[in-house]
Each structure stands twice: as C-alpha cells, then as structure tokens.
Amino acid sequence: DAKTTQPTSMDCAEGRAANLPCNHSTISGNEYVYWYRQIHSQGPQYIIHGLKNNETNEMASLIITEDRKSSTLILPHATLRDTAVYYCIVRRHFGNEKLTFGTGTRLTIIP
Amino acid sequence: GAGVSQSPSNKVTEKGKDVELRCDPISGHTALYWYRQSLGQGLEFLIYFQGNSAPDKSGLPSDRFSAERTGGSVSTLTIQRTQQEDSAVYLCASSLASSSNTGELFFGEGSRLTVL
Numbered sequence: 001d002a003k004t005t006q007p008t009s010m011d012c013a014e015g016r017a018a019n020l021p022c023n024h025s026t027i028s029g030n031e032y033v034y035w036y037r038q039i040h041s042q043g044p045q046y047i048i049h050g051l052k053n054n055e056t057n058e059m060a061s062l063i064i065t066e067d068r069k070s071s072t073l074i075l076p077h078a079t080l081r082d083t084a085v086y087y088c089i090v091r092r093h094f095g096n097e098k099l100t101f102g103t104g105t106r107l108t109i110i111p
Numbered sequence: 112g113a114g115v116s117q118s119p120s121n122k123v124t125e126k127g128k129d130v131e132l133r134c135d136p137i138s139g140h141t142a143l144y145w146y147r148q149s150l151g152q153g154l155e156f157l158i159y160f161q162g163n164s165a166p167d168k169s170g171l172p173s174d175r176f177s178a179e180r181t182g183g184s185v186s187t188l189t190i191q192r193t194q195q196e197d198s199a200v201y202l203c204a205s206s207l208a209s210s211s212n213t214g215e216l217f218f219g220e221g222s223r224l225t226v227l
Contacts, residue, residue, distance in 0.1 A: 032214075034214075036216075038154075042220065043115075043202050043204070043218030043219055043220055043221055044154070044202075044204075044216070044218050045218070046215040046216065046217075049214070049215075085153075087153075087154075091214070092214075098144070098156050098159040098167050098169070098170065099144065099156070099159075099216060100156055101146070101153055101154040101156075102153065103153045104153060
C-alpha cells in the first residue's frame, strides 16, 4: 500500500467545517483513498472512500485532487462527537493484502 | 450478532503465562485482520487471513505470537510466555473482499490485555 502523510493534530471549532488533509503522492492507478476514524477506546470506523471523483455520504465529503496525490476529508458541521483520530489509507478497492494504518490526525473539536 | 465480536474484552495475566484472544467475524466475511494498539499509539498490523490463502503473518512481532482461523470463520490469536510489552488492545476486523462492495473493514471493540 502507498504511504500517506497527515498532520499530527488539528483543532476545529464546533459547528465549523473540519478539513483534514492527506498526502499520498505515490498512489498508484488502482488504489483508492479510504478514511477511517477512531474515537477514544473504540475500534476504528469506516467513513468514506474514493478513487478519483469527489464523494459524499452522510458522514463526510472526500475531495481528491486531479493528480490524486492528495485528498481532503471534510466534516461539514463538526460536533464534539467528531473528536477522534482520523486515518487516511490508500489501498486497492478489494485488495487481498494487509491494510496498514499510519499515525493519523488527532482532531479535537473545541466547544 | 451483526458485528465483529471479540472476547475477552479484558484480560489480566501474569508475565510468562499464555493467553488466547478470540474473534468472531461478521458472517460471510472472507477477510480477517488482527491489529494491536499500545496505549497512545497507532494500529500495528499483526496478521491477515483471506479465504483459503496462506495468511500474511508479516506483522507478528515474535514467534511467541500465532493465530489461526478455523473453518474460515472464528480466529484465535495466541500469545505464549507473555511479556509486559505485550500489554495492548488487540483489535480484530473483518471484511468482504470482493468487487461488489466497499472493501470496508469492520472492527470489533478489542480485547485489552494487561500483563503484570
């Protein structure tokens, strides 16, 4: 799996949009961008994934640059419950290989 | 149940003892992963099972660690002669690795192991 780079930590005010960046400059053509988050003391939770088009679901939006070397996860109206570590991962869509998590971004939502 | 189930949720053991941690994946999921997470750290990959293929054991930290998956379903992670540095939360995840779904991993709540 390609390597990703994320900021160690970020703060965001409650009610504002949280924008979490991820660099994946070595991503290959058949690799997708996945985002997971881990709320304290829980197992990681899938958020969203995409290949090259922007994606949106009930939790978040994913913006992938045209060259696919970076992406941004957007939480449109952050709440205190969004405080978590957010992991950006690149992998083949249904790849038969291990999934490697980096250190992620610790997002803190400020009241 | 509908989710990944792990047991025990908490295990306290003495240094040198063997422990077994169990994972019941979501029914029908062909892929199963074990990770561990030490306090304040990220997820460390341990082992990956996919169908009938040979497991990817590249993340196991030493030969004291082993895992098996019986009948393509339940998996057991065994740690022999536990050491204090084995203390961590051990997380199991499963997924349906096929072209017709998201490839999403579903995680259990983990087994917290404390080695005294």
